[in-house]
Amino acid sequence: MISERLRLRIKTISESANFKSYRLLGLVAVVGLGFSLVGAAVFLIFASNASVANFSLIPNPAEVTDVVDLQATIEGASPGQRIVTAAPNVSVSGTGTGEFAGVLGADGFPVFVYRRVDYPNYGVWVTKCGNEKCSAGNVTNQVTTLVGRVGIAVGADGFPVIMHDTFSGGVSRLNLVKCGNASCSSGNTSAIVQDSSGGYNAWGNYSGELGGDGLVAFSFHSAASSYLDNRINLLHCDNVACSTFTVTTVDQNDGLKNDAFGGDSNLAMGADGLPIMAYYTGSANGYPANGVKVAKCGDATCSSGNTKTVVSGTNSNANYTIQIAVPSDGLPVVNFDYFANMGVLKCGNGACSAGNITSTFAVTANISRAGAMAVGPDNLPVLTWPEYVPLTYNDKKWNLLKCGNTTCSAGNTTVVLEQGHSGNGGQVFVRNDNTPIATMAGGNDQSDPYSAIPRIRVADCQDAVCSPWPGTTVAAAEYYIGATDPGEGNGTPMTPLDGAFDSQSEVAVAEIDTLPLSGGDPGSFEIHVRGQDSEGWGNVSTQTLVVNKLTQQPVDSGTGTSPITITFEHIVQGGTSSVTISNTGPNPPSGYKFLSPRQWYQLSTTVQYEGNVTICLDYTSLDPTDETKLHFQKWEQDTHWTEYTSSIDTNNNIICAVVPELSLWAVFEEVPVPVVGEITAPLDPVAVGTTVNASAGGTYAGPYSDLAAEWNWGDGSTSVGNINIASNDFGVTGSHVYNEAGVNRVTLTLTTPDTSGSNTFEFVVVYNPAGGFVTGGGWINSPAGAYAAAPLMTGKANFGFVSKYKNGASTPEGTTEFNFKVANLNFHSDIYDWLVVAGANAKYKGTGTINGRGSYKFMLTATDANPDTFRIKIWDDNGVVYDNKMSESDDSYAGTAIGGGNIQVHKSK
Incomplete structure (x- = not known):
């Protein structure tokens, strides 16, 4: 056999959002036929993604006109670097698959549920991966404060459904949690499925799937306190929210610990969308000891039309793994283990009732806890399992086998994903391109797995059989400025100092022009550098660059004056700014007037910038009446003025505005606006030819001599309003004769040299x-x-x-x-x-x-x-x-x- 290097990535999942990603390198045996691992020595060494060994910014601090030299040493992945485990403490005791489960979310990214017993994190937790490899953007939330075995499925709404058991206050309970969102961070609801008051005190093996009816179902095992009443059950949600559900006993023993004795069980959905379960049986009624049994449901709740078939009578290990999957050909595949052996059964029909083919293989050590199985679009099963040497717990391995045909009878390829971690429980997912993602809750060292602190581990295979990975060469380097990451590959490229990226260690360089960077008082900018090797982008390394602010004073080409200064917060690329001062432009909004002389300021710049711009105007030559009522406004979208005033310095005659962009600007002074009170006019309909009288009061803070009034009678005619001035207010009257029937709006408008106000009466009805x-x-x-x-x-x-x-x-x-x-x-x-x-x-x-x-x-x-x-x-x-x-x-x-x-x-x- 030919040994090759294994190409895959190992990552650990943390409670925080960003993590290091890792690759796992090692020698593995490629098996041509059967399931036997080659007896050659197998070893593994680890390497991280491309990393930034160091980088410098010279000079730093820098002046605004400096060009800063950025130099970074980028190192690709190389042998000898150990994995740094930073995942949550996932409590997996020695009972098997029950304490850790996973499923793909609606976005195709894994979701894990697990229990923790480390105080103060005691309880059931969920980790929602931020990508399919769980390398970044992961979100972790606590679902309950009680621990128990767990299972998970994702509903048609994309929200997880979790089954778990608890023991509290002397009562054992089986619970169902429906998450309120994809990460279970809020809106979760919980219900009790069964408790020990019903005669049951032990549950396990929770396997969930989304059925063909769009509703979640779970298979689970239950046992009475005497362990003489063991059952295989199906819970079927009655609706997407799982607010109610139906529990059906699919199989049970005869009271003598026979038939459906509660080993592991596993649920899948058949080609018809109905549940199919694989589980272990006991010995009696003609069934061999620890046999494998398949139950195919006749309806969504398994309440009728079920078939149950013993598919294997070998001496299976009834306490360990069993998996069932239904590939695209509709013929289920069952994976089961027994001491020193594993088996794969390819069913001959959709119910596994006839024509089944079983293939078996021997492993080199005991199978430790549960394995996993999935079938990809190519209909070829993928198996993963942990193993260890009996009694000593040495030589722990995490293995993956890719079947060579649908029955796994020939052409299989077996690799060791990781040495030194036997683990407890796991899942394997196969993507549309047939590449697996394997997961496991594994320990950190060669010590007793019961005492090791397990972690969630993710192996991302790069092809269907996890082929060799020889190491990496630096392929690129980039940097970006500021808190916002543009995304891997979207930063500013750096160049290799020696002219080519072609080795494991490279020095990458770039120049940063500080002029385009915005300032203020002495400011700081985060410079982020990362490298890329043949396997992807590595972690970001960050330093702080100190620069000054850029302030420009554009000069009007016509007048030669520069009353305006522009200060940029953050510059992307330098340039020049200009201002054009004119005496024509859009009129001010209601309630404002121009200063003298009238001036509009058209600002433009070739500077490429991010963030806001501060514009300040010296209004000394504009002669305002009341400086405290000045307003700096921007002409928006060629339709209206918008207020942006940020400060007025009356001592130095400076008004400033903070704005998102440059445009047409003007400074206005606030003036009083006439207010028209309620109009009095006939509410009753009036006949054609009748004189209609109308009146209204009003207020105005300015001189009444500025006022002019006009009535619009709604029939196309207008007339001048008569203004009657009193000591503190005024009134306006008017009259009109309507010559045609109709419903008319009457409007009174008061105008001044600078502004206007109006009010409308509804309606004068003429008949x-x-x-x-x-x-x-x-x-x-x-x-x-x-x-x-x-x-x-x-x-x-x-x-x-x-x-x-x-x-x-x-x-x-x-x-x-x-x-x-x-x-x-x-x-x-x-x-x-x-x-x-x-x-x-x-x-x-x-x-x-x-x-x-x-x-x-x-x-x-x-x-x-x-x-x-x-x-x-x-x-x-x-x-x-x-x-x-x-x-x-x-x-x-x-x-x-x-x-x-x-x-x-x-x-x-």
Whole structure:
């Protein structure tokens, strides 16, 4: 046989988010046929990813104009470096697979559940890996403070479901935890499946899977206190949240410790999406001692149609591993172990009831705790198992076998993943490219595995059979600046000092121009360096570079002046800045005026920067009236001004703003804005030709001589408002004659030389008394429940409407306005379908818009009574938008009493 070097990575998982990644190198035997390990010597040595041995920054501290020389020694992975284990203390006692379990999350990254007995971390914990290799971004959370054996599955929502047992207060319990998110950090819920009050005091072997129905199921073993009632059970979640579940006994012994004696059990989902379980049996009823049995469920809960088949009668080890998997060919594979031997059974049909083929092989030492099995897209099983020399616990190994065919009868390849760790429990996952990821909870040394402190260990194979890895050559180096990591391979490349990256140790160099770096007072910048070898990027090494701030004073090319300074926080690349001062530009916002002379500042720069920019302006030449009311504002998106003032220094006439980008800028002075009070106008509809009088009060902090008033009557006409000045306030009046019926908004606008203010009255309703019609105008208190989008919203709602049939017309005409201001709901219609007038009641239907958009049906109901009542229902295909009598039928004349205004049902003339 030919020995080759094993190519894979070993990593350890920590409670923190970032960890060192490691590779494992070693001599392994490649086996051509069968399962026998070659008797050649096997040894392993370890090496880390490319590392930064040291690096320097010269000069440091640096001046703003300096070019800093960055020099780093990068070393690729080489033999002789030992693994540094930094994983959580995973408590795995000598009972086998029960204390550590894993599954792939919805993102394809492993999720591990395990118990810890090291105070104060006592309890069940979950580690969610940040990538498929668990090399970075891992998140660890505690699920319970009680310990027990564990099992895990991931639901259709991507959140784990955990089964674990506990003993507390003299009571044994079997529990189910549904995690509230992918890392089990919050929102977890727990339920008791069984407890010792039901006659059971021992559970184990929790194997979970997601079924074809999208619901999680677990197989588990239970035993009574006498151990004469042993059962293999299936728990099936009734829903995705697993808030309720169904437990079915699939197999049990006859009270004489026979049949389904509780060794390990394992669950998979058949090609039909229904559960299939493999487990050990006892001796009786014709079953050989410690045989292997398969139960294929007839439905999702295993409550009917089940078949149970003894698939192996060999002297299996009923306390150790058993695994079942269903590859893409639909024919299950069962892996089981017994002292000094292991077996793989390829089923002849989906229930393993006929045509099964068993292959066995002998291991060189005892199998220590549980192994693992998975089948990839190529339908070839992958097995992992730990082993040790009996009694002495020496020569501990972690092995991986890749089957050469679907029955594992020939062409198998066996490698030793790691020497010196026998471990307890493990999983193996096979990716879409058939490369395995093997996991194990293993000890640190050659001592008794019961006393060693186990760690979660991850072996990332680079091909389907974990082929040789000869070592690494430095392939690249890079650096990045600041706290944000751009990602491996996205930093600034460094160059090899000798001209080529072609050896295990390289000196990489780069130049850092400090001019583009932002400053302030003496500031510091984190410079991060990392190297890459043939296996990937290594850890980051960091030093602090001290530089100064960059401040520029651009000069206007036309005036030759420079009233502005620009200070950059963080520079990526140097450049120049410019300012253009002009006397034309967008007007100031309401409430502000220009200083004298008017000036706009167009700022631009070729500097590439990150973070904010501080802009300061010397306003000495601008002659403000009140310096404390100055504002530095930026013209945003060619549409509006935005306030960015950060400070005003009235002693030195300097105003500053902190901004994200350069643009058009101006300095304004705050001025008083006239405020228009509530407009008084007729709430009742008025006839065409009637003079309408309107008035409003107002306030203004400036001189009243600045004020001018204008009425907009809503029908296309305007008039000058009459301002009546009192001692502390003023009033404005106006009048207008409407010549056509309609619903009109009346707006009063007050202007000054610098700003303006306005208010609107809704609505003046004008009707033509020559025909039968209904008119109304006023307001209601919109009740709770009327606005479907926010049922608790209440408030004042204005309305105005006219609806009548003209002579010879088949549909009514008019205008309807309804404005529920609190909800920003403004309904308008001038398209009617019909009008019904019945005594004092009127009802009409039509189509309109909300806030100028859409197409909504409406029905308006009005009653001319004491009091007048009003109802409007607005809806579209998606349902009711508004109805102030939501519970009333459409033919009801019930309405809400108006709070002001008048409704009239006019008779025909």
